[in-house]
Amino acid sequence: MNSGSSLDIAAVGLSHSPLIGKNDPAPEVLERVEAAVSGARDFVRDFDPELVVLFAPDHYNGFFYKEMPPFCLATEAHAVGDFGSSSGPLSVDSAAARALAESVLDQDVDLTVSARMTVDHGFAQPLEVLFGGIDRVPVVPVFVNGVATPLGPVSRIRALGTALGRAAAGLGTRVLFLGSGGLSHDPPVPVLDGAPPRVADALIEGHPPTAEQRARGEERVIQAGRDYAAGSAKMIPINPRWDNDLLDLLECGDLAAFDSWTVAWMGEQGGGSAHEVRTWIAAFAGLAAGGAYEMTSRFYEPVPEWIAGFAVATARRR
Numbered sequence: 001m002n003s004g005s006s007l008d009i010a011a012v013g014l015s016h017s018p019l020i021g022k023n024d025p026a027p028e029v030l031e032r033v034e035a036a037v038s039g040a041r042d043f044v045r046d047f048d049p050e051l052v053v054l055f056a057p058d059h060y061n062g063f064f065y066k067e068m069p070p071f072c073l074a075t076e077a078h079a080v081g082d083f084g085s086s087s088g089p090l091s092v093d094s095a096a097a098r099a100l101a102e103s104v105l106d107q108d109v110d111l112t113v114s115a116r117m118t119v120d121h122g123f124a125q126p127l128e129v130l131f132g133g134i135d136r137v138p139v140v141p142v143f144v145n146g147v148a149t150p151l152g153p154v155s156r157i158r159a160l161g162t163a164l165g166r167a168a169a170g171l172g173t174r175v176l177f178l179g180s181g182g183l184s185h186d187p188p189v190p191v192l193d194g195a196p197p198r199v200a201d202a203l204i205e206g207h208p209p210t211a212e213q214r215a216r217g218e219e220r221v222i223q224a225g226r227d228y229a230a231g232s233a234k235m236i237p238i239n240p241r242w243d244n245d246l247l248d249l250l251e252c253g254d255l256a257a258f259d260s261w262t263v264a265w266m267g268e269q270g271g272g273s274a275h276e277v278r279t280w281i282a283a284f285a286g287l288a289a290g291g292a293y294e295m296t297s298r299f300y301e302p303v304p305e306w307i308a309g310f311a312v313a314t315a316r317r318r
C-alpha cells in the first residue's frame with residue numbers, strides 16, 4: 001500500500017497482443033515475459049492507484065473512418081471481447097473523466113469525448129493482466145489512434161499526455177498512467193488505402209461482424225503469427241534496435257526527442273502498428289508533467305509468435 005505523496009503519479013508501459021495464449025513462444029521466452037509482467041503487477045499493487053488513465057489503440061472495433069479522431073477520452077466504455085478478451089463495461093470513473101477532459105480542453109489541447117466508447121483487446125488486455133479484470137479499478141480510457149492513417153504528429157500525443165498529467169495533478173488522487181501497445185510490429189490490420197470496396201465499407205462504417213466473421217478474422221491473425229514466427233510472412237520484421245532506442249528515450253526522459261519522429265519513418269522502422277507506441281509516449285508524458293521521473297524496470301524481447309516487439313516498463317517520480 002502506497003503512503004508517500006511523492007509517489008502520487010506513476011507510469012507503466014505494456015505491450016499487448018491478442019495472440020498471447022493462442023500462439024505462444026518457447027517456454028523460456030514465456031517465462032521471461034511472465035517474470036517481467038509479474039514485476040509490473042507488483043509495482044502497480046505497491047503504488048495502489050486510485051485512478052488509471054489508460055491510453056490504448058483500437059483495431060477497427062470501436063473507431064472507424066466515418067469519424068476517426070486522433071485521440072478520444074471516454075466517460076463510459078464497454079469492451080467487445082475480441083480474441084477471447086473480456087467483454088462488457090469498464091469501471092470508468094465518469095466524474096474524473098469529465099474533470100480531466102475539461103482541464104485538457106482548458107489547456108488548449110483539442111480533445112474528442114465519447115460518452116459510450118467501444119474498446120477492444122488494446123484496453124481490455126492490460127486491465128486483465130495488471131488488475132485481473134476490466135472492472136477492478138477506476139479507469140479513464142483514452143483512445144489513441146495507432147493504425148488508421150493519416151496520423152498526426154507525435155508532438156500532439158505528447159501534448160495530450162502532458163495536459164492529462166497536469167489535469168491529473170488537480171484531482172488529488174494517486175494516478176497511474178498506463179500505455180498499451182507496440183512496440184515495433186506489423187500485424188495484418190486492414191488498411192483503407194487501396195482496400196476492396198467491401199473492406200473499405202467495413203472500415204468506414206464499422207458494421208459489427210457476425211460471430212463467424214469475427215472468428216475468421218481472428219484465425220487469420222493467429223495464422224499470420226505462426227507464419228511470422230516461421231519466417232514465411234511478408235510483414236515488416238520486429239526491430240529491436242528501434243524498440244530499444246524508444247525505451248532509451250523514455251528511460252532518460254528525453255520525451256521532446258519524439259517530436260522529430262515522423263509518421264513515415266516510424267512505419268518504415270517499426271511496421272504499420274508501430275504507431276501504437278504513441279500510447280507509451282502519452283503515458284510517460286503524463287508522468288513527466290509532474291517532474292523528473294525514474295524508470296524502475298525495463299524489459300524487452302522480440303516475440304514474433306505474438307507479432308510484437310514486446311516490452312514492459314515501470315516508472316515513478318523521483
Ligand SMILES: O=C(O)/C=C/c1cccc(O)c1O
Binds near residue numbers: 017059182221273
Ligand atoms: O488484428 C488485430 O485486431 C490486432 C492484432 C495485433 C497483433 C499483434 C500485436 C498487436 O498489438 C495487435 O493489435
Ligand SMILES: [Fe+2]
Binds near residue numbers: 016057122181273276
Ligand atoms: Fe495492437
